[in-house]
Each structure stands twice: as C-alpha cells, then as structure tokens.
Amino acid sequence: MEGLLFNxxxxxxxxxxxxxxxxxxxxxxxxxxxQCETIDDLKLQLGPAYGDFLASLPPNPxxxxxxxxxxxxxxxxxxxxxxxxxxxxxxxxxxxxxxxMIDNVALLITGTLxxxxxxxxxxxxxxxxxxxxxPVLCVATNVEELYNSVLIETxxxxxxxxxxxxxxxxxxxxxxxxxxxxxxxxxxxxxFVNTHSEMAxxxxxxxxxxxxxxxxxxxxxxxxxxxxxxELTKADRNKLYPTFGKLYPEGTLMLSRADDVEGVxxxxxxxxxxxxxxxxxxxxxxGGPGNMGGGSTDGKSLEDMFxxxxxxxxxxxxxxxFTYAIVYAWVKLREQEIRNITWIAExxxxxxxxxxxxxxxxx
Amino acid sequence: MSGAADREAVFPTRQSLGIMKAKLKxxxxxxxxxxxxxxxxTKRFREITRRIDEAKRKMGRVMQIAAFSLAEVSYAVGxxxxxxxxxxxxxxxxxxxxxxxxxxxxxxxxxxxxxxEGNNDFGLTGLGKGGQQVQxxxxxxxxAVEALVELASLQTAFxxxxxxxxxxxxxxxxxxxxxxxxxxNTIKYINSELDELDREEFYRLKKVANKKQRDNxxxxxxxxxxxxxxxxxxxxxxxxxxxxxxxLAAEDDDDVIF
Numbered sequence: 144m145e146g147l148l149f150n151x152x153x154x155x156x157x158x159x160x161x162x163x164x165x166x167x168x169x170x171x172x173x174x175x176x177x178q179c180e181t182i183d184d185l186k187l188q189l190g191p192a193y194g195d196f197l198a199s200l201p202p203n204p205x206x207x208x209x210x211x212x213x214x215x216x217x218x219x220x221x222x223x224x225x226x227x228x229x230x231x232x233x234x235x236x237x238x239x240x241x242x243x244m245i246d247n248v249a250l251l252i253t254g255t256l257x258x259x260x261x262x263x264x265x266x267x268x269x270x271x272x273x274x275x276x277x278p279v280l281c282v283a284t285n286v287e288e289l290y291n292s293v294l295i296e297t298x299x300x301x302x303x304x305x306x307x308x309x310x311x312x313x314x315x316x317x318x319x320x321x322x323x324x325x326x327x328x329x330x331x332x333x334x335f336v337n338t339h340s341e342m343a344x345x346x347x348x349x350x351x352x353x354x355x356x357x358x359x360x361x362x363x364x365x366x367x368x369x370x371x372x373x374e375l376t377k378a379d380r381n382k383l384y385p386t387f388g389k390l391y392p393e394g395t396l397m398l399s400r401a402d403d404v405e406g407v408x409x410x411x412x413x414x415x416x417x418x419x420x421x422x423x424x425x426x427x428x429x430g431g432p433g434n435m436g437g438g439s440t441d442g443k444s445l446e447d448m449f450x451x452x453x454x455x456x457x458x459x460x461x462x463x464x465f466t467y468a469i470v471y472a473w474v475k476l477r478e479q480e481i482r483n484i485t486w487i488a489e490x491x492x493x494x495x496x497x498x499x500x501x502x503x504x505x506x
Numbered sequence: 507m508s509g510a511a512d513r514e515a516v517f518p519t520r521q522s523l524g525i526m527k528a529k530l531k532x533x534x535x536x537x538x539x540x541x542x543x544x545x546x547x548t549k550r551f552r553e554i555t556r557r558i559d560e561a562k563r564k565m566g567r568v569m570q571i572a573a574f575s576l577a578e579v580s581y582a583v584g585x586x587x588x589x590x591x592x593x594x595x596x597x598x599x600x601x602x603x604x605x606x607x608x609x610x611x612x613x614x615x616x617x618x619x620x621x622x623e624g625n626n627d628f629g630l631t632g633l634g635k636g637g638q639q640v641q642x643x644x645x646x647x648x649x650a651v652e653a654l655v656e657l658a659s660l661q662t663a664f665x666x667x668x669x670x671x672x673x674x675x676x677x678x679x680x681x682x683x684x685x686x687x688x689x690x691n692t693i694k695y696i697n698s699e700l701d702e703l704d705r706e707e708f709y710r711l712k713k714v715a716n717k718k719q720r721d722n723x724x725x726x727x728x729x730x731x732x733x734x735x736x737x738x739x740x741x742x743x744x745x746x747x748x749x750x751x752x753x754l755a756a757e758d759d760d761d762v763i764f
Binding site: 249 | 581593594638
C-alpha cells in the first residue's frame with residue numbers, strides 16, 4: 144500500500160537522500176585519509192566529497208574549522224531536502240531537528256541562568272537546531288520570563304509542559320533538564336512515527352521504532368553509567384529513562400536500581416545486543432566501559448560499540464524503500480562521518496597516529 | 507691599583523690604621539661567607555635548572571595527552587561542551603597554596619597543589635553520552651595543571667635565585683676586587699706615611715744631636731780655653747783645689763735634649 148503513493152510526494156526526496164548516502168566516505172576513502180601526513184593532505188583527500196565547502200579554508204586549518212565546514216555541508220543538504228519535503232515528511236524532518244533544538248535551548252538556558260549575554264551564544268548553537276523564534280530567547284533576562292513567555296512559543300514547548308516548571312529550570316542541573324527534554328522528545332517522536340496516519344504500519348514506523356528504541360536504550364544505559372558517583376539520585380535517574388525501548392520496562396527498572404557497572408550488566412542481560420557489548424568490553428577490559436579505547440589501541444569502548452551499532456542500524460535503514468527513516472539515518476551517518484573526519488584530523492594534528500583507526504566506518 | 511688614588515680618605519694615624527686592619531679582616535670574613543653562600547645558591551640553581559628541564563619535558567607529554575583526551579571528548583559527545591563546562595563550574599576544585607623555602611637565607615616561594623574534595627561541579631556533563639570521557643578528560647587536565655603548577659614554582663624559584671645569585675656574586679666580586687684592595691692600599695698608605703713621619707723624626711733628631719754635639723764641642727773648647735787661662739792665673743794661688751772645684755763648677759751645664 145505505501146509503495147503505491149509514496150513516490151507521488153516523496154520519491155524525489157528519497158532519490159536525493161540515497162544520492163547523498165552514496166557520497167558518504169567508504170572504508171578505502173578512510174584508509175586514504177589515515178595515510179595523510181598533514182591537515183592539508185587530508186583536505187585534499189576530502190576534495191571529491193567536500194570540495195566546495197573546504198575551498199574557503201586557509202592552509203592547515205584547525206580541526207574545529209574543518210569540522211564546522213563539513214557540518215556546513217550537512218546543513219545545506221539538509222535544508223535543501225527540508226525545503227523540498229511536504230506533508231508528513233516535512234513534519235518528520237522537523238522532528239529530526241528537535242534533538243538539536245534541545246541542545247541549543249539548553250545552551251541558552253545555561254546562558255540565561257548565569258546572566259550572560261546570550262546573543263553571542265547564538266553563534267555556538269547547532270544550525271540544525273535553529274528555529275525562527277530562537278533569537279527571541281535572548282530577550283529574556285531571567286529564567287521565569289524565559290519559561291513563561293518564550294519557551295512556550297518554541298516547538299519544544301510540549302516537552303517542557305508537564306515535566307518541568309520554571310523553578311526546575313533554576314534549581315535542577317542543566318544536564319537533567321536537557322535529558323528530561325530529550326526523554327520527552329524521544330517518546331514523542333516514537334509516538335509520532337507509530338501513530339501518524341501516513342506512517343503507522345509503514346516501513347517508516349518499523350525502521351524508526353527500531354532506531355528510536357536503540358537510542359532510548361543507549362541513553363538509559365549511558366545515563367546510568369555516567370551517573371555513578373554523582374549527586375543524581377536513583378529516583379531522579381529513573382525519571383530520565385524513556386518509557387519505551389527494548390529494555391523497557393524490566394530493564395529500565397533494573398537500571399534504576401543499579402549501583403555499579405555490574406548492576407547495569409545484569410539489567411541489560413535480557414537484550415542480546417547489549418549483552419554482547421558488555422561482554423566484549425569486559426573482555427577487552429581496559430579501564431572499564433565508556434573509556435574509549437583506554438590504553439590499548441584496538442580495545443573498543445561501550446560508547447564506540449553503541450556508535451557502531453547505531454551506524455549499522457542506519458545503514459540497514461537504506462535497505463528499505465518507501466520510508467522516511469532514510470533521512471534520519473542519513474543525518475546520523477553524516478554526523479558520524481563528520482566525527483570520524485574530526486577524529487582523524489585531530490590524530491594527524493596531534494601526531495597520535497596509533498589511535499587513528501578508532502573511527503567507525505560501515506560502508 | 508694606582509696607589510694614592512684608590513684609597514679611603516683617612517688621616518694616616520695609628521688609630522685609623524687599627525680601624526683599617528679591622529675592616530680588612532671583616533671584609534675577608536665576609537668574602538668567604540658570601541662566596542660560600544653563592545656556591546650553595548649556584549648548586550641549588552643548577553638543580554632547579556635540571557628539574558625545570560624535566561618538568562618541561564613532562565609538561566609537553568602531559569599536555570599532549572590532555573589535548574588528545576579533549577579530542578576524544580569532542581568525538582564522543584559530538585559537540586562543543588566548553589560553554590557548558592565553563593558555566594557549571596562554580597568554585598575551584600584545583601587549588602594551590604604557597605609555602606616558603608629557605609635556601610641560605612633566600613626565601614623561595616613553592617606552590618603546592620591540592621584538590622578540594624567533593625567538588626564536582628560538572629559531574630553531570632555529558633550525562634546522555636560521553637560523560638566518562640568528560641570525566642577522564644578532566645582528570646587528565648588536572649594532571650596537566652599539576653605539572654604546570656610544579657613548573658611555575660620552579661620557574662619562580664629560578665628567577666628569584668638568578669637575581670639573588672647575581673647580587674651575591676656582585677658583592678663577592680666587589681669585596682674581592684674593590685674593598686679588599688682599597689683597604690689594603692689604605693693600610694699601605696698609612697704605613698708608608700707613618701714610616702715617612704718616622705724617618706723625618708729620626709732625621710730631625712739626628713740633626714738636633716749633631717748640633718748638640720757641635721755646641722757641646724764648642725762649649726768644651728771654650729771651657730778649656732777659659733780653664734787654661736784661669737790655670738795660668740791661679741798657678742800660684744792653689745793648684746790642689748783645681749780638681750774638685752772643677753767638677754762643681756760644671757753646675758750650669760745645659761740640659762741635654764734628645
């Protein structure tokens with residue numbers, strides 16, 4: 144059924160995105176990149192993929208400049224796709240940007256809390272998370288004003304409503320605010336893809352559910368691991384877990400009770416993928432999970448494996464046709480590519496070649 | 507040392523000679539003390555130079571690791587966390603206190619770093635992802651700052667010691683090449699002046715003695731002539747009293763002045 148009418152509205156977009164996907168760097172291309180001696184070489188090697196965007200960089204650019212230029216390409220492509228999208232796809236793409244908006248809003252809230260000039264923060268915001276009313280956020284001078292008159296106008300308002308009051312913004316750690324928003328966002332996104340009339344029961348719902356469930360689980364596990372040894376209580380922690388995903392509800396309940404890495408391992412035991420991650424990490428065993436590579440060069444951390452898994456899921460999304468999920472998958476793949484390029488550039492710039500192979504390439 | 511020019515303006519007296527001798531002795535003692543101080547400082551200075559070298563190499567390594575761990579953070583978090591970290595830091599976790607080190611009378615400030623416990627302002631940064639990297643990066647940077655503090659305290663000591671050694675060496679040289687020769691010159695000058703005075707005095711005495719002798723001889727001759735004349739007159743009167751009478755007659759002899 145979905146194949147019948149999908150291309151009427153979305154065929155062009157799908158074609159474009161698949162084209163973009165083909166221009167992603169492949170493993171041989173990455174191998175070439177790792178052989179580079181200087182950033183200039185790297186720039187040259189990136190020429191075919193990023194030519195126009197890197198052209199304006201000065202010789203031997205900084206890695207952050209490189210990263211921002213490569214992000215620029217993603218942004219301009221995303222904007223092009225967004226401009227051509229209609230109907231449900233447009234809405235879907237807006238949902239994709241909400242994640243970045245949360246980061247931007249968190250940044251602005253931090254600025255307002257500390258009474259900084261938030262205007263200069265606008266430049267630091269992620270362009271994908273840009274929304275029209277964002278500069279208005281800078282008008283607010285205190286948190287209450289920000290909450291009552293401004294945040295309500297943003298697309299994120301539903302995520303604030305009901306779970307955060309303006310006192311919370313003041314008192315809670317900004318990270319908790321951010322993660323609460325993100326939890327609400329993930330749940331809303333999940334609901335959106337599964338209930339929207341054009342998406343429910345289509346491959347989009349299927350693939351996106353898979354991706355979002357993974358994302359939810361990853362966040363739950365990460366929050367648990369990262370909260371050990373901080374003032375975050377177990378009850379508060381429990382509030383940050385999204386209420387869906389493969390781990391929900393038994394796994395998240397156990398996660399909320401976990402006191403150490405071992406507890407997390409027990410909690411995720413029911414899900415095969417995560418169990419293997421934990422087993423591999425404990426076998427590699429240098430410095431515990433989350434410790435990217437630690438001392439050994441090929442030891443993968445949990446974080447790495449999650450990224451790897453995310454990339455594989457994203458890659459698999461392209462095996463399905465007539466789905467919006469490829470847009471999401473493409474954004475994620477491109478983001479990982481930017482991270483990879485930045486990583487390789489850092490390794491080259493800092494002359495730490497032994498860890499240069501620590502990027503994730505799925506093509 | 508052109509003799510007269512380089513000496514202190516003193517009167518060449520025995521008293522100032524004594525003062526000068528005491529001064530020379532003091533200068534020599536001071537010289538040897540300062541020399542020893544300068545040697546002790548130089549030893550310490552060399553040690554500090556060596557440790558600065560070590561610390562700088564260590565800092566190079568540590569900073570490299572720290573910069574790399576920051577790269578790891580940006581890879582894991584996938585964004586800029588700088589602003590957030592900056593804003594959530596409320597009070598310093600890494601602090602230093604200074605204490606003073608005494609090296610042969612020179613006070614060298616030494617910085618000592620310590621961590622205030624239970625101060626984890628951005629413990630929740632990267633809660634969603636990359637939190638561990640953030641914490642690890644923080645630890646690496648804490649180590650880097652530690653190395654920097656060590657280096658800073660060494661560098662401060664280096665600068666202060668350098669200054670002090672310069673001053674001490676200048677003093678040592680001043681004593682060795684100016685004060686001691688000058689005092690010696692002064693002593694020499696006083697001695698020579700005193701000798702000169704002695705010689706003058708001696709010469710004068712000799713002159714006086716000569717004159718005295720001459721006067722005496724003249725007086726003797728006169729006396730003799732007188733006596734002969736009187737003898738001639740008194741040969742008849744009494745030749746026997748001439749002896750004792752003669753001695754008594756010599757009563758108004760001139761005082762002998764030496």
